[in-house]
Amino acid sequence: xxxxxxxxxxxxxxxxxxxxxxxxxxxxxxxxxxxxxxxxxxxxxxxxxxxxxxxxxxxxxxxxxxxxxxxxxxxxxxxxxxxxxxxxxxxxxxxxxxxxxxxxxxxxxxxxxxxxxxxxxxxxxxxxxxxxxxxxxxxxxxxxxxxxxxxxxxxxxxxxxxxxxxxxxxxxxxxxxxxxxxxxxxxxxxxxxxxxxxxxxxxxxxxxxxxxxxxxxxxxxxxxxxxxxxxxxxxxxxxxxxxxxxxxxxxxxxxxxxxxxxxxxxxxxxxxxxxxxxxxxxxxxxxxxxxxxxxxxxxxxxxxxxxxxxxxxxxxxxxxxxxxxxxxxxxxxxxxxxxxx
Amino acid sequence: xxxxxxxxxxxxxxxxxxxxxxxxxxxxxxxxxxxxxxxxxxxxxxxxxxxxxxxxxxxxxxxxxxxxxxxxxxxxxxxxxxxxxxxxxxxxxxxxxxxxxxxxxxxxxxxxxxxxxxxxxxxxxxxxxxxxxxxxxxxxxxxxxxxxxxxxxxxxxxxxxxxxxxxxxxxxxxxxxxxxxxxxxxxxxxxxxxxxxxxxxxxxxxxxxxxxxxxxxxxxxxxxxxxxxxxxxxxxxxxxxxxxxxxxxxxxxxxxxxxxxxxxxxxxxxxxxxxxxxxxxxxxxxxxxxxxxxxxxxxxxxxxxxxxxxxxxxxxxxxxxxxxxxxxxxxxxxxxxxxxx
Numbered sequence: 001x002x003x004x005x006x007x008x009x010x011x012x013x014x015x016x017x018x019x020x021x022x023x024x025x026x027x028x029x030x031x032x033x034x035x036x037x038x039x040x041x042x043x044x045x046x047x048x049x050x051x052x053x054x055x056x057x058x059x060x061x062x063x064x065x066x067x068x069x070x071x072x073x074x075x076x077x078x079x080x081x082x083x084x085x086x087x088x089x090x091x092x093x094x095x096x097x098x099x100x101x102x103x104x105x106x107x108x109x110x111x112x113x114x115x116x117x118x119x120x121x122x123x124x125x126x127x128x129x130x131x132x133x134x135x136x137x138x139x140x141x142x143x144x145x146x147x148x149x150x151x152x153x154x155x156x157x158x159x160x161x162x163x164x165x166x167x168x169x170x171x172x173x174x175x176x177x178x179x180x181x182x183x184x185x186x187x188x189x190x191x192x193x194x195x196x197x198x199x200x201x202x203x204x205x206x207x208x209x210x211x212x213x214x215x216x217x218x219x220x221x222x223x224x225x226x227x228x229x230x231x232x233x234x235x236x237x238x239x240x241x242x243x244x245x246x247x248x249x250x251x252x253x254x255x256x257x258x259x260x261x262x263x264x265x266x267x268x269x270x271x272x273x274x275x276x277x278x279x280x281x282x283x284x285x286x287x288x289x290x291x292x293x294x295x296x297x298x299x300x301x302x303x304x305x306x307x308x309x310x311x312x313x314x315x316x317x318x319x320x321x322x323x324x325x326x327x328x329x330x331x332x333x334x335x336x337x338x339x340x341x
Numbered sequence: 342x343x344x345x346x347x348x349x350x351x352x353x354x355x356x357x358x359x360x361x362x363x364x365x366x367x368x369x370x371x372x373x374x375x376x377x378x379x380x381x382x383x384x385x386x387x388x389x390x391x392x393x394x395x396x397x398x399x400x401x402x403x404x405x406x407x408x409x410x411x412x413x414x415x416x417x418x419x420x421x422x423x424x425x426x427x428x429x430x431x432x433x434x435x436x437x438x439x440x441x442x443x444x445x446x447x448x449x450x451x452x453x454x455x456x457x458x459x460x461x462x463x464x465x466x467x468x469x470x471x472x473x474x475x476x477x478x479x480x481x482x483x484x485x486x487x488x489x490x491x492x493x494x495x496x497x498x499x500x501x502x503x504x505x506x507x508x509x510x511x512x513x514x515x516x517x518x519x520x521x522x523x524x525x526x527x528x529x530x531x532x533x534x535x536x537x538x539x540x541x542x543x544x545x546x547x548x549x550x551x552x553x554x555x556x557x558x559x560x561x562x563x564x565x566x567x568x569x570x571x572x573x574x575x576x577x578x579x580x581x582x583x584x585x586x587x588x589x590x591x592x593x594x595x596x597x598x599x600x601x602x603x604x605x606x607x608x609x610x611x612x613x614x615x616x617x618x619x620x621x622x623x624x625x626x627x628x629x630x631x632x633x634x635x636x637x638x639x640x641x642x643x644x645x646x647x648x649x650x651x652x653x654x655x656x657x658x659x660x661x662x663x664x665x666x667x668x669x670x671x672x673x674x675x676x677x678x679x680x681x682x
Contacts, residue, residue: 064454072422072438078414085440094454097413097438099426113405113435117458224624253624260626280621283565283594285601 010043027061033311044090064094065306066114068124070102070149075278076295077125080147083299084123091307093120104128111137121306125149127191143309147302148293149193157309159301159321163193166291166325167200170245170273173289173327175208177334179243179271183216185230185255187247197247197275215239220251227254235262242270243333249274249281252288256332272332287330294323351384368402374652385431405435406647407455409465411443411490416619417636418466421488424640425464432648434461445469452478462647466490468532484650488643489634490534498650500642500662504534507632507666508541511586511614514630514668516549518675520584520612524557526571526596528588538588538616556580561592568595576603583611584674590615590622593629597673613673628671635664 007021014021016035023031024039067084069077085095096119098110107126111133114122121143124134134153137144146158174182184201187194198217205212218233220226227246231254234240246252252274256266264270266286274281274290281288305319348362355362357376364372365380408425410418426436437460439451448467452474455463462484465475475494478485487499515523525542528535539558546553559574561567568587572595575581587593593615597607605611607627615622615631622629646660 062454062457064458066437071419072413073416073419075414078412078419081413081440094450095439096407096454096458097440098436099422099438109435113403113437116403117405117437280624283621284624285626 007048010039010046010048013046014038014042027310033308036311037307041090044092061120062118063092064096064117064119065121065123066096066098066110066117066119068098068100068107068110068114068122068126070100070125070127072097072099074276076148076276076293079295080125080299080302083296083301084303085299086296087300087303087307100128102127104130108133115140115142121145121309123147123302123306126151143306145302145305147298149191155318157305157317157319157321159298159305159319159323160193161293161298161323161325163196163325164200164203166275166293166327167197167245167247168204169200169325169327170275170291171201171204172208173329173333173336174243174245174271174273175204175210176336177267177271179241179334180210181213181216181239181241182210182243182245183218183230183234183241185220185227185244185246185248185251186217187220187222189219194247201245213239216241220246220248222248222250224250224254224257227251227256228258229254231255231258231262240264240270244270244272246273247275249276249278249288249290252290252332253280253284256286256288266332267334271334273327277328281330286332289330289333290328292326292328294325298323348389351380351387351389354387355379355383368651374649377652378648381432385433402461403459404433405437405458405460406462406464407437407439407451407458407460409439409441409448409451409455409463409467411466411468412440413438417489417617417634420636421466421640421643424637424642425644426640427637428641428644428648441469443468445471449474456481456483462486462650464488464643464647467492484647486643486646488639490532496657496659498646498658498660498662500639500646500664501534502634502639502664502666504537504666505541505544507616507634507668508538508586508588509545510541510666510668511616511632512542512545513549514670514674514677515584515586515612515614516545516551517677518608518612520582520675521551522554522557522580522582523551523584523586524559524571524575524582526561526568526585526587526589526592527558528561528563530560535588542586554580557582561587561589563589563591565591565595565598568592568597569599570595572596572599572603581605581611585611585613587614588616590617590619590629590631593631593673594621594625597627597629607673608675612675614668618669622671627673630671630674631669633667633669635666639664 007018011018011021021039024036067081072078100107107128107130123145125148127149134151144156146156150158150160186198189195218230220230244255252272256272274288277290277292281290301321308317348359352359352362362380365377408422413419441448448469448471464486466489468490485497487497491499491501527539530536559571561571585596593613597613615629618631618633622631642662649658
């Protein structure tokens with residue numbers, strides 16, 4: 001049987017003192033954040049096992065963190081969660097997940113339940129305005145990190161993507177590939193991420209001197225059906241566009257199915273771009289051009305902010321990280337004949 | 342402002358005594374399970390709000406239940422969880438979710454974390470053998486309900502589907518539609534659900550007097566890549582079949598993509614059936630024939646077993662529910678010319 005690793009082994013490997021290793025493992029002061037991280041990483045690599053219960057009792061920490069998302073059955077959210085877990089695993093944090101179905105009261109209940117469970121941090125993607133509850137979490141000194149869908153609270157950290165830029169990139173690509181009449185399936189404009197995508201769309205139209213036509217903007221929710229209905233809507237108004245930028249992948253797929261049933265050629269007659277890079281956008285025979293939101297990186301970054309806050313208990317670090325999205329070109333858009341400027 | 346509902350309103354509406362309503366809401370004895378459920382349902386409909394914290398303090402319950410799954414980024418598991426939440430919402434239970442990535446130690450950690458959080462029940466889909474931990478949960482009188490992937494412990498309740506029957510139905514359908522050389526992509530045979538699907542496949546071959554050929558059985562994991570490789574494998578051996586029954590939807594899709602790249606016609610030359618009814622199987626232009634495992638019903642059923650156990654604290658009810666799967670016919674299989682027997 002293999003001998004278990006001890007703190008002596010870790011000290012020897014890193015050429016530091018046993019006291020240093022102990023300080024790192026037991027979360028004591030007088031050690032640099034850099035050294036501490038190195039020790040924890042090495043301990044994880046050497047499969048060093050602390051008595052976790054003893055650690056929790058000593059430190060007053062549960063080693064549990066909570067993640068609250070609107071829904072888990074989405075590639076985006078489940079991948080952010082995976083990113084958080086991957087980043088926190090070496091530090092023996094246990095992630096528990098709650099979903100709100102976007103309901104404001106459910107979100108409140110989940111926050112309370114996590115606080116009652118003594119979690120060490122809460123990661124949340126909100127579509128509600130439970131500001132009072134968020135403030136309460138922060139007052140309790142429980143780190144609260146927002147991702148994707150954030151709040152206006154100044155003192156809360158967040159990791160978001162630049163949705164405006166995503167909307168801009170998508171629309172600009174359609175224009176550069178020769179499209180002139182570009183519809184937008186917009187999502188709920190009360191939710192900031194969708195408002196930003198819409199504003200990016202508008203800005204691109206402006207920059208390329210294309211008139212904005214509000215009849216071409218249709219509010220859709222995340223379903224195939226709503227994408228289909230939006231296309232029917234445009235056809236019935238006799239204003240079928242030469243391109244659709246959908247802020248939602250599912251609505252983009254619904255649009256594509258409806259257009260194909262109507263005999264329209266994609267992308268020759270109509271180009272389509274989605275948003276989120278849901279796995280099916282890649283799987284389809286006619287794979288769908290979409291926007292990568294880097295969910296794994298988002299989760300890792302959110303976890304990193306939490307770890308930094310732990311390192312500096314006195315001076316709480318507030319970070320607002322904004323990731324840049326990336327356009328993924330696939331088969332539902334035309335190639336660009338002129339150079340992308 | 343609307344007046345809040347009181348227990349007097351509930352009693353009046355149901356024509357029962359206030360004492361009865363109180364017994365139901367506070368989980369006291371001397372009330373039938375039927376009446377109790379009716380009261381709780383009516384209370385929920387009338388938006389009656391108890392002081393939950395007071396209830397928890399009185400009853401020693403946290404009103405939290407935990408769900409442990411291998412991964413959340415699967416239609417099947419996220420839908421089971423939705424079923425559990427829908428069934429428990431009227432009873433003010435709060436669901437917290439953990440994923441194990443199928444790792445045995447991670448599963449142990451999650452069970453401990455949930456017990457430490459004082460959950461009132463644990464729902465688990467396991468692919469590990471943490472029997473000692475399961476026994477510990479049961480000894481603590483915390484209801485433990487298995488779903489999909491279960492254990493051999495006699496005293497644990499479970500809701501599963503008849504995977505054998507699913508494998509049998511899929512294979513029988515292929516035979517009835519004229520296929521004679523049927524490959525099987527089998528999944529990890531150490532996991533009971535995959536072993537059962539394989540046994541169903543074998544039984545159907547036997548029943549229709551088709552010789553079993555072990556070269557046609559290829560172990561695949563849940564990825565497109567493994568499905569593609571399995572097809573390459575068959576081609577390289579020069580034993581391309583006229584049908585594939587894949588125990589995994591993702592491997593089925595990979596196989597279809599590889600076959601299409603090779604110029605094979607589906608279903609004319611080769612039929613393909615998957616398993617699980619992942620959303621993409623429906624979305625594809627060439628929609629994929631697959632097996633419905635009724636995940637929403639499975640979740641609701643599991644929640645129901647928990648509620649029944651609550652109702653009868655003295656005589657603990659053990660239930661082993663087995664759901665029957667359903668074959669969903671789509672475009673990757675041929676129509677049956679003879680009558681299905």
